[in-house]
Each structure stands twice: as C-alpha cells, then as structure tokens.
Amino acid sequence: MSDTASTAPLAGRIALVTGASRGIGRASALALAKAGAHVIATARSQGGLEELDDEIRALTGERATLAPMDLVDGDGADQLGLAIHQRHARLDVLVHAGAILGGLTPVSHIDPPSWDRTIAVNLTSTYRLIRSLEPLLRQSHAGRAIFLTTGRAARPKAFWGAYAATKAGMEALVRCWADEIEQTQVRAILVDPNIMRTRMRAEAFPGEDPETLTDPAEIGPMIVELALSNPGLPTETVKFNDWKAARAT
Numbered sequence: 001m002s003d004t005a006s007t008a009p010l011a012g013r014i015a016l017v018t019g020a021s022r023g024i025g026r027a028s029a030l031a032l033a034k035a036g037a038h039v040i041a042t043a044r045s046q047g048g049l050e051e052l053d054d055e056i057r058a059l060t061g062e063r064a065t066l067a068p069m070d071l072v073d074g075d076g077a078d079q080l081g082l083a084i085h086q087r088h089a090r091l092d093v094l095v096h097a098g099a100i101l102g103g104l105t106p107v108s109h110i111d112p113p114s115w116d117r118t119i120a121v122n123l124t125s126t127y128r129l130i131r132s133l134e135p136l137l138r139q140s141h142a143g144r145a146i147f148l149t150t151g152r153a154a155r156p157k158a159f160w161g162a163y164a165a166t167k168a169g170m171e172a173l174v175r176c177w178a179d180e181i182e183q184t185q186v187r188a189i190l191v192d193p194n195i196m197r198t199r200m201r202a203e204a205f206p207g208e209d210p211e212t213l214t215d216p217a218e219i220g221p222m223i224v225e226l227a228l229s230n231p232g233l234p235t236e237t238v239k240f241n242d243w244k245a246a247r248a249t
C-alpha cells in the first residue's frame with residue numbers, strides 16, 4: 001500500500017460495487033479506490049471491469065478485485081459473500097448501482113420475460129445482496145450500504161412501469177431492512193443521482209445531447225462522503241442535486 005493510500009479517508013476499508021463496469025457504479029468504484037478503499041467490482045462485462053481495474057491501478061497503484069457476475073444469479077451473490085468472508089471477513093461499504101431500465105413501454109405491453117428480468121435485476125438482486133452481505137457488513141465497525149434509486153420511484157410516469165415499480169420495491173425493501181438493523185453499526189442509504197450521462201439515460205432519452213448532462217464522475221465524492229457518514233434511518237432519499245447545491249454554497 002502506498003503512503004498516500006494509507007492516509008486516505010477510506011484506507012483499509014473493503015468496498016463492493018455492483019454495476020461497476022460503467023456509469024455511476026464505475027464512477028463510485030473509482031472514487032472509493034481513490035479514497036483508499038480496496039474495491040471489489042462486479043458487473044457482467046469482463047472488459048469493462050478490466051478497464052476499471054487499469055484505471056484504479058493508474059490512480060492508486062493498487063489493484064481492484066474483479067468479480068464478474070450476473071445480478072440475476074442469486075447463488076452468485078451467495079458465493080461472492082462467501083469469497084469476501086474468506087478473504088476479508090467483513091465488508092465496510094456496498095454500493096449497489098447495477099440495474100436495467102427494462103424498456104419504456106405501456107404497462108399492458110410489457111412482455112413477460114422483460115418484466116421478470118427487470119424484477120430480477122433491479123429488485124430480487126437487492127434482496128439477495130442484503131441476504132448474502134448483511135453478516136459481513138455487521139463485521140465492519142461502520143458498515144455502509146448505498147443503493148442507487150430514482151425519482152421515478154416516488155413520481156411514477158407513463159411508460160416507466162417496470163423500472164419505477166422495481167425501484168419503488170427496492171426502496172421499500174431497503175427501508176424495512178434499515179429498520180431491522182437500526183441497533184447495529186450498519187446503515188443503509190438510498191441515493192437519487194438525478195440525471196447523469198450514462199448508457200441507461202441514453203437508452204431512455206436517445207434524442208438527448210449527452211454533453212448537456214452531468215458527468216457521473218461528479219457523484220464520486222458524494223459516495224465517498226456517504227461511506228464515511230453516520231446517517232439515521234433512510235426515511236429520506238439522499239439527492240445528488242441537493243448535495244451538489246449544498247456543496248456549492
């Protein structure tokens with residue numbers, strides 16, 4: 001470990017990031033690594049994870065641990081938890097950013113396989129990760145589990161049915177879990193990133209000029225701050241826009 005890394009705010013912490021191959025998950029992984037955490041990065045795309053690892057190495061001199069996995073694979077989440085247990089015996093930070101849009105379609109037109117997949121990737125994975133990782137987060141002196149959500153969960157709109165329903169379900173699940181673990185050192189945090197320049201956003205709004213949108217790198221420092229924070233129950237979702245405005249003043 002380099003001298004800079006040993007004095008970094010998250011030095012020695014173990015952080016697992018889902019959706020780490022691109023977009024907000026990737027930006028979170030980079031920021032956590034820069035802040036000194038050892039990053040365990042997961043997504044399906046091996047190439048995306050390897051590029052992340054190269055960038056982390058260039059920035060910090062350290063290597064990430066790459067764990068390619070489909071979030072639909074619940075047993076894979078269990079195996080990941082077991083591997084983290086064997087290697088580190090605890091988890092300090094989880095950032096769950098992996099998700100899909102699931103298509104923008106009238107509810108009556110959503111095809112059943114697409115519905116099932118969106119539920120599996122966005123909602124069931126959240127339950128499987130919590131189930132697998134809670135014991136490891138409890139082993140940390142300050143386990144922080146950060147879940148990426150969306151304003152669509154609270155403000156549903158035509159054609160966003162599958163995405164909005166799965167994210168609203170995820171929020172409910174996370175709030176129930178947070179209540180259950182209130183007496184522990186573990187805290188759950190829901191984050192609404194607002195609008196960021198990512199593949200998911202481009203899929204939802206293909207006509208939009210991506211250059212007008214926020215670079216996901218901007219959310220990195222907020223994720224690091226949250227990983228170091230001591231919040232209460234996630235009755236309110238933490239909004240990137242509010243954080244950015246507060247930081248500017």
Ligand SMILES: NC(=O)c1ccc[n+]([C@@H]2O[C@H](COP(=O)([O-])OP(=O)(O)OC[C@H]3O[C@@H](n4cnc5c(N)ncnc54)[C@H](OP(=O)(O)O)[C@@H]3O)[C@@H](O)[C@H]2O)c1
Nearest residue numbers: 019021023024043044045070071098099195196198199200
């Ligand atoms: N961008 C926005 O404006 C915005 C707004 C509100 C909320 N959000 C939320 O922010 C989070 C990140 O979104 P993003 O915009 O960064 O999206 P993105 O660029 O499309 O990235 C999604 C990530 O999820 C991974 N992923 C997708 N399906 C997966 C699967 N079956 N198994 C494992 N990993 C999978 C992808 O990796 P692979 O394809 O390599 O598997 C990728 O790393 C999501 O939870 C999203 O709902 C984003």
